[in-house]
Amino acid sequence: MINELLLIGSVIFIFGAVLLAYKFFGKTGLYCASAIATVLANIEVAVLINAFGMEQTLGNVLFASTFLVTDILSECEGKKAANKAVWLGVFSSLFFLLLSQSWRIYIPSENDMIHASIQAVFSNTPRMIIASLVVYAISQLFDVWLYHKWWAFTEKRFGDKRKFLWLRNNGSTLISQILNTALFTLFAFWGTYDTKTLVSIFLSSYVIYIFTSLLDTPCLYLARKIHDNSVKNKLS
Numbered sequence: 001m002i003n004e005l006l007l008i009g010s011v012i013f014i015f016g017a018v019l020l021a022y023k024f025f026g027k028t029g030l031y032c033a034s035a036i037a038t039v040l041a042n043i044e045v046a047v048l049i050n051a052f053g054m055e056q057t058l059g060n061v062l063f064a065s066t067f068l069v070t071d072i073l074s075e076c077e078g079k080k081a082a083n084k085a086v087w088l089g090v091f092s093s094l095f096f097l098l099l100s101q102s103w104r105i106y107i108p109s110e111n112d113m114i115h116a117s118i119q120a121v122f123s124n125t126p127r128m129i130i131a132s133l134v135v136y137a138i139s140q141l142f143d144v145w146l147y148h149k150w151w152a153f154t155e156k157r158f159g160d161k162r163k164f165l166w167l168r169n170n171g172s173t174l175i176s177q178i179l180n181t182a183l184f185t186l187f188a189f190w191g192t193y194d195t196k197t198l199v200s201i202f203l204s205s206y207v208i209y210i211f212t213s214l215l216d217t218p219c220l221y222l223a224r225k226i227h228d229n230s231v232k233n234k235l236s
Contacts, residue, residue: 003051004052007052014037018065019226021033022072027077030073031085034066034085034092037069038136040062044058044062045057045058045188046121056200060205061212063136064213065216066140069085071169071216072220073085074148075224079148082144083141083144087137093129097133131184134183136180138183139176146175146176147168147169154168165221169216174213185205186198
């Protein structure tokens with residue numbers, strides 16, 4: 001039960017942190033949240049756990065938060081700002097990949113107690129991050145594109161730019177997460193786990209993404225309210 005409680009707590013903490021970052025630091029805060037999430041998720045994803053009756057990797061909630069970030073930016077700051085967050089995440093992952101691999105090259109002191117653990121943790125990191133870089137860029141850019149396609153459709157169909165936020169949010173994220181989960185599972189874990197485990201990882205990851213996608217909808221409404229209040233304060 002501890003794993004389930006930790007995962008639920010992680011969703012509340014991480015999504016809450018994204019909203020706080022936007023409230024206090026605007027879109028700069030969201031850029032920082034996206035960069036932090038992509039780096040940490042690439043470490044967490046190497047950990048395999050059992051929760052809610054499924055075998056799954058960690059990192060899913062952090063990855064899901066990056067979709068929340070791009071949806072908030074799409075809704076409140078525009079498509080250009082959302083795509084900028086995607087490329088910032090790619091840059092952050094690449095920077096972390098190069099730096100973390102350099103740690104493994106150093107010759108440790110005879111008094112060192114951590115180098116073996118660094119080797120163990122980051123020996124599989126290159127594959128994870130390279131897979132993450134490719135999949136992250138593809139799925140996130142697709143998510144931003146699809147978000148604005150849904151937005152254009154609902155605005156044209158119903159003549160209201162602000163309505164159907166829930167539709168463009170879930171309509172883009174739930175679809176793009178299928179692409180994200182399938183590609184990442186194949187690129188990162190093919191040859192590492194058997195087919196049964198790969199299917200389990202895919203299904204469990206997507207179930208989590210369904211849950212987090214539905215949960216991030218009220219967060220997106222709160223973010224739009226934060227943006228509206230900020231605009232009002234500037235005008236007053």
